[in-house]
Structures are given as structure tokens and as C-alpha cells.
Amino acid sequence: MVRKAKVEFDEQPPDNFDPKNPYADPVAMLEYREHLVREKWIQIETAKIIRERLRWCYRIEGINHHQKCRHLVDQYLEATRGVGWGKDARPPELHEPKKIIEAE
Amino acid sequence: MEAAAAAAGVELGSSKPQIATQAEMAEARVPLAYRDQCAHLLIPLNKCRVAEFYLPWKCEPERHAYEKCQYELVMERMLQMQKIREAQETKVKGGASIGLIPATAKLA
Numbered sequence: 730m731v732r733k734a735k736v737e738f739d740e741q742p743p744d745n746f747d748p749k750n751p752y753a754d755p756v757a758m759l760e761y762r763e764h765l766v767r768e769k770w771i772q773i774e775t776a777k778i779i780r781e782r783l784r785w786c787y788r789i790e791g792i793n794h795h796q797k798c799r800h801l802v803d804q805y806l807e808a809t810r811g812v813g814w815g816k817d818a819r820p821p822e823l824h825e826p827k828k829i830i831e832a833e
Numbered sequence: 834m835e836a837a838a839a840a841a842g843v844e845l846g847s848s849k850p851q852i853a854t855q856a857e858m859a860e861a862r863v864p865l866a867y868r869d870q871c872a873h874l875l876i877p878l879n880k881c882r883v884a885e886f887y888l889p890w891k892c893e894p895e896r897h898a899y900e901k902c903q904y905e906l907v908m909e910r911m912l913q914m915q916k917i918r919e920a921q922e923t924k925v926k927g928g929a930s931i932g933l934i935p936a937t938a939k940l941a
Contacts, residue, residue: 791862 776808841920843913847906871902 742764746757783805786798838845853863853873861876878895885891 792864793859793862796859 772808772811776805779805779808837917837921838913841917843916843920845913847909849902849906849909870906871899874899874902 743754743757743760745754746761747753751758779801783798783801786801787794790797835845847870849870851870853868853876855868857876858868858872861879863872863875863879867875874895878892878899881892881895
């Protein structure tokens, strides 16, 4: 056990994981699952932080929140796409990943 | 509404100038429904109200000025609507009508 001065986070998914053949490398499969869960939690906490900022923006700006807080509202709506549970009752365009409409 | 006003020869909108700018009203946090031609009087009135804890006998000069301005705006709108209604009733019936304001009353 070496005492390190700085925490190093593993940001990348495992390289040798094959989705078509998940049991070829069980260790890589477990690492990939950990990676997925960690990314989902990061999304959830990011949405919470943006929500708190939005709440304070509404309080501070008062009636001007229609103009001043527009960018935070957009960020929060984007941050809550596909995040969390119990999304069956919501309209799909609000929680599914945003589909880029390609003009023909 | 615009068609009826145009038919009656009435010009909509207020003849009062807009003194307070949008930036000033946003800075003073005037509610959206009160951002009219009297907002430049409402801004000092609201400051005085907050400073005097909304006591009813305080800020009377500012409130009087603001209410007079609002009264003029309301009377102007009522006169415009009366002209439009008279024109419509004259077109439909062909007779005179009883308006909200007598013809003898003059808004100086």
C-alpha cells in the first residue's frame, strides 16, 4: 500500500470490454458496470447542483427571472433528460435523449 | 379590436410618453403588469413604501402623483372605447347611444 498525495479518478471505461460478448472478461464487465453507475450518479448530482443554482437565481432576481435565469432553466432541463427513475408518466420528448432534427 | 378602432377613426395606445426605460423598470423590479407609462412614478413610490414599512399615512405625494397618472390612463382608454362603441352602435342601429361619459364632460 503506497500512500499517494493526490487522488486519481479513472474516467475512462475499461478498454477490453466487449458488449457483444460480456462474459469473455468478467473483470472488465464489472468495471464497465461500475463505470456506468458512476456516470449516472454524476448526472444526478449535476442536476441537483443546477437546480439549487436555479432556485437561488429565482430568489435573487425576483420578477426579472424570466430574462436573467433563462440560461439556467435551459441547463436544468437538459440536465434532467434521462436522469432518475419513474419517468414513465412524463412525455418522451422531455426525458429521452434529445433527437437532433436533421433538415433535408 | 384594431379593425373596430380603425373603422371608428380612433387611434389606439396612449398619448403619454414612455419615460421609464425597460432597463430602469427591470432594475427597480417593477411587476410586469405595471410597466406602463406611469412606471417612472411607481418606482419612487415603491422605494418610499419599502422605506416607510407601508404605513398608510406615509408617501402620500408620490401615491397621489401615481394615482393621478393612472387615472389619466384609464380615462383615456375609456374615452377611446366609448368612441368605438358609439361608432359600432351607430353603424348597427343608426341611433344615439348612452355612453359611459357624458358628451359634456371634457378631459382637460
